Amino acid sequence: MSTHRLELLPAVDVRDGQAVRLVHGESGSETSYGDPLEAALTWQRAGAEWLHLVDLDAAFGTGDNRERIAEVVRTMDIKVELSGGIRDDASLAAALATGCTRVNLGTAALESPEWVAKVIAEFGDRIAVGLDVRGTTLRGRGWTRDGGDLYETLARLDSEGCARYVVTDIAKDGTLQGPNVELLKNVCAATDKPVVASGGVSSLDDLRVLATLVPEGVEGAIVGKALYAKAFTLEEALEAVSV
Numbered sequence: 001m002s003t004h005r006l007e008l009l010p011a012v013d014v015r016d017g018q019a020v021r022l023v024h025g026e027s028g029s030e031t032s033y034g035d036p037l038e039a040a041l042t043w044q045r046a047g048a049e050w051l052h053l054v055d056l057d058a059a060f061g062t063g064d065n066r067e068r069i070a071e072v073v074r075t076m077d078i079k080v081e082l083s084g085g086i087r088d089d090a091s092l093a094a095a096l097a098t099g100c101t102r103v104n105l106g107t108a109a110l111e112s113p114e115w116v117a118k119v120i121a122e123f124g125d126r127i128a129v130g131l132d133v134r135g136t137t138l139r140g141r142g143w144t145r146d147g148g149d150l151y152e153t154l155a156r157l158d159s160e161g162c163a164r165y166v167v168t169d170i171a172k173d174g175t176l177q178g179p180n181v182e183l184l185k186n187v188c189a190a191t192d193k194p195v196v197a198s199g200g201v202s203s204l205d206d207l208r209v210l211a212t213l214v215p216e217g218v219e220g221a222i223v224g225k226a227l228y229a230k231a232f233t234l235e236e237a238l239e240a241v242s243v
């Protein structure tokens with residue numbers, strides 16, 4: 001059990017070189033927010049301790065933004081969680097070599113379980129697994145393909161020593177409809193490992209609700225659309241979760 005403050009991870013998702021937000025993670029639903037480095041620096045200047053950085057092209061299989069992403073990580077003084085397209089030794093080595101604090105594996109955890117077990121054993125808490133779900137069905141390959149049952153996969157990853165999970169409710173992602181608290185509670189009840197909540201944060205009250213889940217295992221919250229849409233500032237968000 002943790003009594004820590006909820007960590008906030010502002011998101012910078014990169015598609016075609018631009019910082020974007022999607023709705024339900026659907027390719028083609030992008031709203032562009034300009035230069036990803038500028039976005040990342042904005043969150044850092046506002047007091048962020050973490051950045052959740054996603055190469056969306058790599059996740060969708062439409063190319064990659066590796067150079068841009070590496071530049072962002074290089075420039076940041078804060079911790080970076082990096083995801084998108086990290087599916088084999090070469091992409092993992094490139095991601096870790098950026099100097100990011102940890103990587104977040106999605107599709108690989110569904111399609112390459114042996115490789116994921118191996119890298120969990122090798123890299124420990126530099127590896128997190130993204131559990132991106134519709135209902136309780138995991139989705140991979142840019143959230144376009146079913147990838148098995150959430151709780152079966154969670155049990156397997158737990159048994160392999162996975163250090164942390166980033167749980168996204170795809171139905172909520174990019175919608176400003178509030179997080180799926182029930183899902184987060186259920187995942188926390190199923191694992192002793194920390195959970196980072198993703199999807200749906202719309203207000204400071206949502207963050208306060210997520211902060212109440214810290215004792216159950218919610219370690220952090222990814223905040224995307226709400227910050228870009230200026231529903232609140234990051235400074236306000238950090239204040240709201242400081243207890």
Ligand SMILES: O=C(O)c1ccccc1N[C@@H]1O[C@H](COP(=O)(O)O)[C@@H](O)[C@H]1O
Pocket residue numbers: 013022024025026054056058059060083084085086087104105106107108130132140141142143168173
């Ligand atoms: O973050 C998104 O909006 C998103 C949308 C669609 C697909 C993936 C998305 N983000 C993150 O990308 C990784 C998964 O990438 P991969 O499957 O390992 O290549 C995961 O962290 C998603 O949450």
